[in-house]
Every structure is written in C-alpha cells, then in structure tokens.
Amino acid sequence: xxxxxxxxxxxxxxxxxxxxxxxxxxxxxxxxxxxxxxxxxxxxxxxxxxxxxxxxxxxxxxxxxxxxxxxxxxxxxxxxxxxxxxxxxxxxxxxxxxxxxxxxxxxxxxxxxxxxxxxxxxxxxxxxxxxxxxxxxxxxxxxxxxxxxxxxxxxxxxxxxxxxxxxxxxxxxxxxxxxxxxxxxxxxxxxxxxxxxxxxxxxxxxxxxxxxxxxxxxxxxxxxxxxxxxxxxxxxxxxxxxxxxxxxxxxxxxxxxxxxxxxxxxxxxxxxxxxxxxxxxxxxxxxxxxxxxxxxxxxxxxxxxxxxxxxxxxxxxxxxxxxxxxxxxxxxxxxxxxxxxxxxxxxxxxxxxxxxxxxxxxxxxxxxxxxxxxxxxxxxxxxxxxxxxxxxxxxxxxxxxxxxxxxxxxxxxxxxxxxxxxxxxxxxxxxxxxxxxxxxxxxxxxxxxxxxxxxxxxxxxxxxxxxxxxxxxxxxxxxxxxxxxxxxxxxxxxxxxxxxxxxxxxxxxxxxxxxxxxxxxxxxxxxxxxxxxxxxxxxxxxxxxxxxxxxxxxxxxxxxxxxxxxxxxxxxxx
Ligand SMILES: Nc1ncnc2c1ncn2[C@@H]1O[C@H](COP(=O)(O)OP(=O)(O)OP(=O)(O)O)[C@@H](O)[C@H]1O
Numbered sequence: 395x396x397x398x399x400x401x402x403x404x405x406x407x408x409x410x411x412x413x414x415x416x417x418x419x420x421x422x423x424x425x426x427x428x429x430x431x432x433x434x435x436x437x438x439x440x441x442x443x444x445x446x447x448x449x450x451x452x453x454x455x456x457x458x459x460x461x462x463x464x465x466x467x468x469x470x471x472x473x474x475x476x477x478x479x480x481x482x483x484x485x486x487x488x489x490x491x492x493x494x495x496x497x498x499x500x501x502x503x504x505x506x507x508x509x510x511x512x513x514x515x516x517x518x519x520x521x522x523x524x525x526x527x528x529x530x531x532x533x534x535x536x537x538x539x540x541x542x543x544x545x546x547x548x549x550x551x552x553x554x555x556x557x558x559x560x561x562x563x564x565x566x567x568x569x570x571x572x573x574x575x576x577x578x579x580x581x582x583x584x585x586x587x588x589x590x591x592x593x594x595x596x597x598x599x600x601x602x603x604x605x606x607x608x609x610x611x612x613x614x615x616x617x618x619x620x621x622x623x624x625x626x627x628x629x630x631x632x633x634x635x636x637x638x639x640x641x642x643x644x645x646x647x648x649x650x651x652x653x654x655x656x657x658x659x660x661x662x663x664x665x666x667x668x669x670x671x672x673x674x675x676x677x678x679x680x681x682x683x684x685x686x687x688x689x690x691x692x693x694x695x696x697x698x699x700x701x702x703x704x705x706x707x708x709x710x711x712x713x714x715x716x717x718x719x720x721x722x723x724x725x726x727x728x729x730x731x732x733x734x735x736x737x738x739x740x741x742x743x744x745x746x747x748x749x750x751x752x753x754x755x756x757x758x759x760x761x762x763x764x765x766x767x768x769x770x771x772x773x774x775x776x777x778x779x780x781x782x783x784x785x786x787x788x789x790x791x792x793x794x795x796x797x798x799x800x801x802x803x804x805x806x807x808x809x810x811x812x813x814x815x816x817x818x819x820x821x822x823x824x825x826x827x828x829x830x831x832x833x834x835x836x837x838x839x840x841x842x843x844x845x846x847x848x849x850x851x852x853x854x855x856x857x858x859x860x861x862x863x864x865x866x867x868x869x870x871x872x873x874x875x876x877x878x879x880x881x882x883x884x885x886x887x888x889x890x891x892x893x894x895x896x897x898x899x900x901x902x903x904x905x906x907x908x909x910x911x912x913x914x915x916x917x918x919x920x921x922x923x924x925x926x927x928x929x930x931x932x933x934x935x936x937x938x939x940x941x942x943x944x945x946x947x948x949x950x951x952x953x954x955x956x957x958x959x960x961x962x963x964x965x966x967x968x
Contacts, residue, residue, distance in 0.1 A: 395690070395697040398517065401481050405474045412470050412525050419463035420533040422456045424541055424675070427668035429453045431545075434664025471525035479518035486510045486703055494710040495775045496735055501703065504587035509703055512582055513696035520693035524686070531682040534675050542672040545665055549651055553676055556644040560677075563636055564684040568691065571629045574622055575692040579699060581619040588612050630688065637684060641677040648673050710774055716794040721786030722751035723801055723882030723913040725772060730781035732771060740779065741767040743936040747929075751882070754906075754914040756924035758957060759933035765917040766807060768933070769885050772915070773799050785883070803876030805889040807917075809868035816845055817852040820874050827878055835878035838904045840897050841870035865892035873901070877908065884909060886916040890923055898923060921961050930954070 402409060429449055437446035490497075490506060498506070543550045592599060592608050599608050648670055655661040726748045733740040741764045749755035757765045770776055771783050774790050782789045790798050811819050820835060821827045829852060836842040844867055848854035856862065856871075863871070869892045876884060884905075890898045902923070905914070918924050925944040932940040932947060932954050940951035947954035 395517070395520075395694050397701050398482065398697050401478050401485070402474070402521075404481075405477060408470050408474050409525070412467050412474070413529055415463045415467040415470070416529045417533055419460045419467065420530060420537055422460040422463070423534070424537045424672075426453055426456055426460075427671035428541065429456070430671070431662075431664040431668035434667060435662045436664075439662075439664070468526050471522050474525060475518050475522035478521055479514045482514050482517070482700060483510055486514070486700065489704055489706075492708045493706070494708055494777075495770070496709050497706055499735070501706070502583075502587070504590050505583045505699075506703065507590075508579070508583050508586050509696075509699050513579065513699050516579075516696035517693045517700065520689050523689060527682050528686050531679040531686070534679040535683070538672045538676040538679065542669055542676065545669055545672070546655070546661060549648065549655065549661070549669060552644060552647045552651060553673065556640060556647075556677075557680070560637065560640055560680050560684070563633075563640070564687050567629055567633050567684070568687045571626060571688055572691040574626045574629075575695045577622050578619070578626065578692075579695055581615065581622055584615045585612075585619055588615050633684065633688070634681075637677075637681050641674075641681075644677060645670065645673060710777055710795065712794045712796075713792050716797065717788050717792045718797060719786045719788050719793060719801065722911065724751055724786050725749040725755075725883065725913055725915065726782075726784040726787070727768070727771075728782040728784060730768075730771065730783060731779050732767060732776065733779050734767075734776075739936070741936050742771075744781070745933075745936075745938055746781075747931055747938065747941055749913050749915055750928075751913045752911050753928035754916055754926075756927035756930045757915065757917045757933055758919070758921070758924050758930060758954070759939075760957075763933040764936040765933055766887055767936075769804075769887050769915060769917060772883070772885060773802055773804060801882045803879050803881035803884045803912075805869075805872050805876045805884070805886045807887040807889070807891075809865075809872035809889075811856055811863070811868055811871060813855075813857060815850075815853045815855055816848070816871065819856055819871055820878050822875050822878075824879065832874075832878060834908075835874040836871075838877050838901075838908045839870045839874035840893075840901045840904065841867065841874050844870075866894070866897070869893065870897075870901075877905075882912055884912055884914045884916075886914070886918075888917050888919060891919060895922065902926070921958050932957075 429452055433446055433449050433453070436442060437449060487510065490510075501509075539550070539553070542553065588608075588611060592612065599605060649666075652661060652666040652669065656663060656666060727745050730742055730745045731740050732742040745764075745768065747755070757768060759765055767776075771778055772785075772790065774795050777791060782791075784790070785793070785798065785801065812822075817829065817832055820832045832852060833842060836845055845851060845854070869889055873886075873889055890901065893901065898920075899922075916924065916927065921944075924930050928943070929941055930944060930947055931938060932951055934953050939953045940947055942951070948958060
C-alpha cells in the first residue's frame with residue numbers, strides 16, 4: 395500500500411488537519427475521566443455543588459468540542475479518501491490506455507475492470523478507516539496508558555497482563571484471514587468474467603439453449619465467492635466477541651483489584667471510575683488496531699493488484715527521436731516474423747510484400763492463417779519479432795504511435811461502436827468534421843439510406859456497443875468512421891463479411907472512386923471481395939503462399955485454387 399501513498403500527496407494539508415483534529419479530540423476525550431474523578435472525589439464526596447456545576451460545565455464543553463472535531467475529521471477523511479480513489483482510477487485508466495494488446499492479453503479485460511473498480515474501492519474504504527479511526531487508536535492507546543499509569547501505576551499491571559493476550563489473538567486471526575482476502579479478489583475477477591461473457595454473448599447463450607448451463611456455471615462461481623466470504627466472515631465474527639471477552643475480564647479484574655486498593659485506602663472511588671474509563675479507551679484502541687490488522691492486509695491485496703497494473707510497462711513505446719512519415723502511405727513488410735507471447739509457433743513467418751498507394755492489396759487465407767495478426771502490426775498493436783514493417787520506408791517502431799495511427803483508417807473484424815449518436819460515432823472525436831462530410835462518408839459506406847430512414851437521422855441514438863443495429867449496419871458505420879478521416883492507408887479486416895453480395899460490390903465500387911490515392915489493405919474470406927484487387931496475398935499458416943492478381947494466382951497457386959474451388963462448390967450447393 396505504501397507505493398500508493400504518492401496519490402495522497404495533493405491532500406497533504408487535509409491529512410495534517412485530520413491528524414491535528416484527531417489529536418485535539420483525543421486530548422479532550424482523555425481529559426474527561428480526570429474531570430469526572432475530580433467531580434466525584436472533590437465535589438460529590440464533599441457535597442460541593444458549585445464545584446460539581448463548574449467542573450460538570452467543563453466536561454460538557456469538552457465533550458461537545460470533541461464531538462465537533464470527530465465530525466470534522468470524518469468529513470475530511472471521506473473527502474480525502476474519495477479524492478484519492480478518483481485519482482487512482484484516473485491514473486489506472488490513463489495507464490491502461492497506453493497498453494499494447496499484449497498487456498491486455500496478459501491481465502485480461504475483466505480483471506482490469508475489477509482492479510479499476512472493486513480493488514480501488516477496497517483501498518478507498520481502508521484509507522477512510524485509517525484516517526478516521528486508525529489515527530485515533532495510537533493516540534488514544536498512548537494517552538490512555540500515560541493517564542492511567544499516572545493515576546495508579548500498580549493497578550495498571552492489569553492492562554499490561556491483558557495486552558499480550560490481545561496481541562496474540564490479533565496475530566492468530568490475521569494469519570488465518572489474510573490468505574482468504576487474495577482468494578476473494580480472484581473470485582470477484584471470475585464473477586466479473588462470467589457476467590461479462592454471458593451478458594455480451596446472451597444471444598448465443600439463448601440460441602444454443604445454454605441458459606441452464608450458464609446459470610450453473612455462474613452459480614458455481616457465485617457460491618465459491620460466497621463460501622470464501624463466509625469463511626472470512628466466520629473469522630471476523632469470532633474476533634469481536636473474543637476481544638470483548640478479554641476486555642470485560644480486564645474490567646472485572648480492574649474492579650476487583652481497585653476495590654481491594656480502595657479498601658486499603660490507597661485509591662479513591664472517583665479515581666477508580668476514571669481509571670476504568672481509561673481502561674475502556676485502551677481496550678477500544680486495541681480493538682481498532684486489531685481491525686486494522688485485518689482490514690489493511692485486505693487492502694494490501696487490492697493495492698498489489700492495482701500496482702501490478704500501474705507498474706506494468708507497455709511493451710510498445712514511442713522512440714526518443716521519432717521520425718515522421720513523409721510519403722503517400724506505401725506499406726512494406728520486410729521479412730516479418732511475429733509470435734504472440736508464449737506461443738510455440740509464429741503467427742507470421744518471414745512475410746514480405748509491398749502495398750502501394752492507389753492500389754488495393756487483398757489478403758486471403760483460411761481461418762487462423764494470420765491475416766488479422768498481419769494488419770495489427772501496422773498500427774503497432776503488437777511489434778514484430780524479426781524483420782520490419784515500414785510506412786514510406788520508415789520503420790513503424792521509429793515513429794510515434796500517434797503519428798503512425800493518424801495515417802490509418804482501421805476497420806476491425808468486429809465492428810466496435812460506442813454509446814452516443816450516429817454522428818458522434820462517425821466523427822469519433824474529430825470535431826472539425828461537418829455533417830456534410832459525415833454524410834459523404836456514410837454514402838460511400840452504403841450506410842446513408844438506413845441513417846436517413848432513422849427518425850433522428852445523424853442524431854439517432856446508438857445504444858451500448860451498437861446493440862440497436864444489425865451486424866451489417868454496424869460494419870457500415872465502422873467503415874464510414876474510417877472513411878471520414880480520409881487517411882492515406884485503409885486497413886479493412888474482413889469488414890465486408892456481414893454485407894450481402896450486392897452491398898459488398900456497391901461498397902467496393904464506391905470505395906474505388908473515393909479512395910483513389912490511398913493504400914488499401916483488405917482482409918477477406920470471399921474470393922468475390924478480393925478478385926479485383928491489384929494484388930492478392932495468399933497466407934497459409936503464417937507464411938506467404940503466393941502473391942499475384944486473381945488471374946495469376948488462379949493459374950499458378952494451388953492454395954488459391956483450392957479456396958476458389960471451395961467457394962464455387964459452396965455457391966453451387968447453396
Ligand atoms: N491474442 C492472441 N494471443 C495468442 N494467440 C493468438 C492471439 N490472436 C490470434 N492468435 C493466434 O494467431 C494465429 C493467427 O490468428 P489471426 O487472428 O491472425 O488469424 P486470421 O487469419 O485473421 O483468422 P480469421 O480469418 O479466423 O480471423 C492463430 O493461430 C491464433 O490462434
């Protein structure tokens with residue numbers, strides 16, 4: 395947790411105020427039993443009413459001030475802990491935004507969500523508790539001991555006997571509970587993962603009648619979470635009564651030995667009453683500290699998970715002296731080999747080709763051939779293992795990622811839309827883009843008709859992830875978003891797969907007319923989508939199996955022939 399302390403730096407002033415407020419409040423609280431002893435010993439015993447009223451008045455004033463200070467401290471503590479958690483969440487978000495896909499793969503999206511929400515909340519709660527209560531406990535413990543010992547050193551032996559017993563209990567409980575906290579957070583991750591998968595895939599789950607199966611899978615994870623929660627709860631449930639037992643036994647011992655000392659004339663009644671109050675304070679401060687022993691390790695588990703993310707350095711960096719690309723967007727793969735972390739076989743093996751501006755380069759191959767992986771190397775979602783990816787002769791690793799990406803119009807395999815209006819989705823942060831430019835892009839993407847049909851046209855709402863659109867509509871909006879940027883390079887990752895043949899053909903024709911000078915890289919499964927490309931790259935198990943035009947490959951490339959034949963027979967049988 396210590397490493398998260400820099401996040402408290404902006405609130406140093408408020409933390410100091412909290413400490414001062416706590417200390418002042420504790421001093422007032424510690425003074426109360428002494429005043430009470432005076433009221434009993436000097437006022438009640440002597441029947442001195444004015445003394446009782448005067449000292450009682452002081453007691454009321456001290457108590458009111460102590461309450462006001464406690465309220466102020468609680469208010470400030472909540473403010474500081476909420477501001478702290480907001481800052482940590484913001485830092486996590488910004489940090490994760492710089493991750494390459496490799497880091498996303500490593501931690502997992504669900505775990506990243508849990509870490510940014512649930513884990514941050516755990517740390518926030520403990521910080522709030524530390525600021526409100528834990529700062530009180532040491533002051534109260536030390537102050538209580540000083541006041542008690544100064545009142546009656548002999549009777550204080552009772553506390554010092556109880557302290558090791560309490561300390562032993564705290565250590566025992568902490569040792570049992572701490573391992574369970576890590577388990578709880580892992581199980582929260584699992585719950586989030588299942589929820590996410592099932593909710594996103596709800597249509598598939600229903601269509602395959604997997605509702606019962608998914609229910610059972612979720613119940614299992616839910617119950618595992620509950621069981622660990624109950625185990626933690628059991629341990630904590632024992633803690634408080636056991637502590638209270640030790641505390642009450644100590645109180646009985648105090649009354650017992652105190653009475654003996656009063657009988658012997660060594661102690662006054664008021665002093666014993668005050669002593670017992672100090673005893674309560676000492677015990678309560680120990681209980682508070684024991685809660686810290688339990689809560690802090692729990693937050694430590696969460697802090698560790700947060701720091702794991704914050705300490706994880708993105709494997710892809712901008713170079714110190716970034717170069718600028720100056721040409722028209724020619725892409726060259728020069729003996730590129732790429733492997734996913736931990737994979738035995740490279741996803742791309744010695745791939746070389748040149749994609750020229752003004753030309754369409756299509757990539758075709760069976761599933762898993764490496765087509766998407768190839769496209770992902772251009773925006774530097776991943777970096778090559780060997781070889782080079784060059785844009786206008788400049789290695790993408792020598793350019794700032796922002797500069798590489800500003801030249802690209804990327805359309806992913808699975809259209810990714812955001813909640814907002816159609817215009818916002820096409821504009822996507824580019825506020826200079828006029829409505830006319832958006833309509834032009836939609837026109838080329840063959841999306842203008844369905845947008846015009848919408849009641850609010852460009853201002854029609856898109857629900858989360860585009861749930862209120864068809865697959866083809868989502869794809870076309872995703873294409874329009876790329877077109878609206880008017881980039882030098884287009885990367886289409888199987889982006890026409892959800893379109894019918896007619897729309898696919900119309901779209902490619904419109905693209906040809908509007909993207910005349912651009913470099914187009916187009917991944918596709920359908921031969922009809924690629925056959926008019928200037929060059930077609932046939933990928934097979936990560937290797938280039940052939941490059942040429944449709945006619946050339948048809949004449950000489952066996953794998954291409956097989957793909958064409960398989961699609962023809964599919965067409966015939968359909
Ligand atoms: N994030 C990843 N981590 C590890 N391996 C991956 C990852 N993504 C893809 N792969 C593997 O890399 C290989 C190439 O995958 P890729 O997605 O590039 O194929 P593809 O040709 O685009 O397939 P498809 O046509 O089905 O989309 C496959 O063997 C796949 O299992």
